[in-house]
Amino acid sequence: xxxxFSVEVRRMRAAYARWSDNAKYSWAEPAHVFRLQSLERxxxxxxxxxxxxxxxxxxxxxxxxxxxxxxxxxxxxxACPEDVVGLDVLPEPIQEGKRLGAAELNLICxxxxxxxxxxxxxxxxxxxTVFSSILDPGLKHHIALExxxxxxxxxxxxxxxxxxNNPRNPDVRGVGKLELHQLFSGCNVDVRRVTLxxxxxxxxxxxxxxxxxxxxxxxxxxxxxxxxxxKR
Numbered sequence: 001x002x003x004x005f006s007v008e009v010r011r012m013r014a015a016y017a018r019w020s021d022n023a024k025y026s027w028a029e030p031a032h033v034f035r036l037q038s039l040e041r042x043x044x045x046x047x048x049x050x051x052x053x054x055x056x057x058x059x060x061x062x063x064x065x066x067x068x069x070x071x072x073x074x075x076x077x078x079a080c081p082e083d084v085v086g087l088d089v090l091p092e093p094i095q096e097g098k099r100l101g102a103a104e105l106n107l108i109c110x111x112x113x114x115x116x117x118x119x120x121x122x123x124x125x126x127x128x129t130v131f132s133s134i135l136d137p138g139l140k141h142h143i144a145l146e147x148x149x150x151x152x153x154x155x156x157x158x159x160x161x162x163x164x165n166n167p168r169n170p171d172v173r174g175v176g177k178l179e180l181h182q183l184f185s186g187c188n189v190d191v192r193r194v195t196l197x198x199x200x201x202x203x204x205x206x207x208x209x210x211x212x213x214x215x216x217x218x219x220x221x222x223x224x225x226x227x228x229x230x231k232r
Contacts, residue, residue, distance in 0.1 A: 005142070016092070039194065056079065058083065058124055060122060062128070063088075063126075063147065068107065070126060070128055072101055075105070087107075088107075094109045122152060122155055125150060125157050125158070131161050131175050131183075144183040157228070157230070160227075188230045195224035196212060197221050
């Protein structure tokens with residue numbers, strides 16, 4: 001990893017320390033629960049539509065896996081724990097993920113810009129709000145290339161990230177549709193808008209769950225992209 005990328009990783013470590021215990025990401029918060037349950041439905045629909053379900057027998061990699069929430073979801077949806085690999089550049093969430101997850105899950109502390117994994121070895125490579133946490137364009141490019149390198153020719157990259165900047169958080173930057181296509185140039189990229197704008201969900205979800213569901217039906221109120229990326 002170059003010195004330039006090392007600087008970016010140190011910045012990300014500091015940002016994680018500032019935001020990791022944010023109460024907004026607690027299961028006690030209705031807006032957080034609403035977002036994850038809504039996203040779960042969208043992800044399952046995407047996987048079904050691409051012929052990846054059932055997940056049994058599929059090899060799955062998540063970069064930026066954090067504490068392993070989505071790794072545990074993949075196993076809940078049928079993936080064998082020994083076929084699921086999670087990677088994060090930060091040791092703290094990896095340690096917590098090992099405590100929370102199945103013993104067979106493979107959790108690796110490493111830089112996603114230099115994956116210690118074989119070419120063409122995964123059916124599904126996923127990222128959830130990782131690229132918006134990386135401010136260095138070069139590192140984003142390296143990680144995208146590495147995701148493609150380890151993806152099987154018939155495999156799928158599952159992308160979920162926000163495209164609207166958060167003015168209250170300078171540690172993140174939204175990834176627009178043009179940048180997404182540039183990162184995976186030469187691939188088929190199918191993009192759809194999902195997820196009710198978090199500030200709106202934070203205000204409404206506590207007492208008006210049905211209203212949140214209705215508001216999320218309005219495309220202009222959605223702030224994230226869910227994308228399926230495949231090699232041509």
